[in-house]
Amino acid sequence: MYNRENYGNVKHETLDSLDRYATGGVPPGGFLTAVLENNLMESQGRADLQNRLTLYDITKYVYNEMPMGCHGKAGIVEEWCKEIRLQKEAEEFTHSMTTSEEECQKCDVPDCDVRKAEYAWKEGD
Ligand SMILES: [Zn+2]
Numbered sequence: 001m002y003n004r005e006n007y008g009n010v011k012h013e014t015l016d017s018l019d020r021y022a023t024g025g026v027p028p029g030g031f032l033t034a035v036l037e038n039n040l041m042e043s044q045g046r047a048d049l050q051n052r053l054t055l056y057d058i059t060k061y062v063y064n065e066m067p068m069g070c071h072g073k074a075g076i077v078e079e080w081c082k083e084i085r086l087q088k089e090a091e092e093f094t095h096s097m098t099t100s101e102e103e104c105q106k107c108d109v110p111d112c113d114v115r116k117a118e119y120a121w122k123e124g125d
């Protein structure tokens with residue numbers, strides 16, 4: 001999660017969506033996609049009241065706190081989501097090939113395959 005100290009007026013759901021997008025590659029919805037892709041008209045048109053009133057702070061958050069490669073031009077949201085997902089898949093694959101079930105007890109991979117495999121094994125026992 002990025003620094004939220006100066007963005008107290010922005011809905012935390014909006015910041016949560018931005019964080020999930022940047023770190024997890026989760027598509028952020030129409031309004032935030034327009035913001036991230038620098039589409040002024042679309043972002044104004046799709047914003048709910050609270051987001052419209054805090055749009056300046058939202059753009060500041062995107063610009064100051066989020067990774068540079070995840071915003072700024074048309075089409076970038078889909079590209080970023082795809083890239084992050086591929087990256088996560090690669091990480092999870094490496095993890096599953098290099099981690100034993102024992103080590104995996106404390107791993108932080110969500111929905112880890114190594115952990116799942118052990119689960120299945122125990123339940124079938
Ligand atoms: Zn694991």
